Amino acid sequence: EPEVTQTPSHQVTQMGQEVILRCVPISNHLYFYWYRQILGQKVEFLVSFYNNEISEKSEIFDDQFSVERPDGSNFTLKIRSTKLEDSAMYFCASGREGQLRGETQYFGPGTRLLVL
Amino acid sequence: AQSVTQLDSHVSVSEGTPVLLRCNYSSSYSPSLFWYVQHPNKGLQLLLKYTSAATLVKGINGFEAEFKKSETSFHLTKPSAHMSDAAEYFCVVSVAGNTPLVFGKGTRLSVIA
Numbered sequence: 645e646p647e648v649t650q651t652p653s654h655q656v657t658q659m660g661q662e663v664i665l666r667c668v669p670i671s672n673h674l675y676f677y678w679y680r681q682i683l684g685q686k687v688e689f690l691v692s693f694y695n696n697e698i699s700e701k702s703e704i705f706d707d708q709f710s711v712e713r714p715d716g717s718n719f720t721l722k723i724r725s726t727k728l729e730d731s732a733m734y735f736c737a738s739g740r741e742g743q744l745r746g747e748t749q750y751f752g753p754g755t756r757l758l759v760l
Numbered sequence: 761a762q763s764v765t766q767l768d769s770h771v772s773v774s775e776g777t778p779v780l781l782r783c784n785y786s787s788s789y790s791p792s793l794f795w796y797v798q799h800p801n802k803g804l805q806l807l808l809k810y811t812s813a814a815t816l817v818k819g820i821n822g823f824e825a826e827f828k829k830s831e832t833s834f835h836l837t838k839p840s841a842h843m844s845d846a847a848e849y850f851c852v853v854s855v856a857g858n859t860p861l862v863f864g865k866g867t868r869l870s871v872i873a
Contacts, residue, residue, distance in 0.1 A: 648803070650803075677860070679861075679863075685865070686863050686864065686865050686866070687804075687850065687861075687863040687866075688863070689860035689861065689862070692859075692860060700859070700860060702860070735803065735804065737804075748794075748806055748809060749861060750806070751796070751803045751804035751805075752803050753801075753802055753803035754803055
C-alpha cells in the first residue's frame with residue numbers, strides 16, 4: 645500500500661539555522677500539506693499546496709517558512725531561521741485530486757524537529 | 761469556522777472491556793468527520809470517516825463511530841479493547857475535500873492487562 649514518507653525522522657538544529665524537511669507524497673496525489681504538532685498541543689495546519697502553488701496557509705506560516713515541489717516526487721518545507729518555538733513534530737500529508745467531502749488526507753510518520 | 765472538542769485527554773480501560781472516546785464538533789457547514797490514530801513514533805493513520813452517508817461508520821480494527829447531528833457528536837467506540845489499541849486518537853473535522861483539517865487535542869488511550 646502506498647505511503648507518505650518523510651525524512652529525516654529527527655532533526656536537531658541550532659537557533660537561527662535553516663532546516664529543510666522532506667516529504668515524498670503518494671505518487672498519484674495532487675494536494676500536499678504540512679501540519680505541525682508542538683509537544684502537548686493540537687495538530688495545526690500550516691500550508692496546502694496544489695498545482696505548484698500555495699492554495700492556503702495559516703497564520704503560523706509566516707515569511708520564515710516556504711514550501712517547494714522541486715521535482716515530480718518531493719515536497720519540502722524550509723524554515724529559514726529557526727526559533728526555539730519551531731520545535732515540534734512536522735507532518736506531511738497528501739490527498740488525491742478532488743473537492744468531494746470526505747476526501748482523505750494521508751499522513752507521513754513525521755519529522756521531530758528540536759531547535760536548541 | 762470549525763472546531764473539535766475531545767472531552768477526555770486520557771482514557772484508561774482494561775483489556776477486553778469497551779472503549780468510548782468522545783468527540784464534539786462545531787461547524788458552519790455539513791462537516792466531514794474523521795478519526796485518526798497515532799501509535800508511538802508512527803504517523804497518523806485513518807481509522808474511519810463520516811461524509812454524508814450512513815451515520816454509523818465502521819472503521820479498521822473493530823472501531824466504529826456514530827454521527828449524531830442533534831448532539832454534534834462523533835464518538836468513537838470499540839466493543840472490546842486490545843493491548844494494541846493503546847495510542848493517541850484524534851477527532852478531526854473538515855468541510856470540503858482537500859481543505860485544511862481541524863484537529864482535536866487528542867485522547868490518549870491506555871489499555872491495562
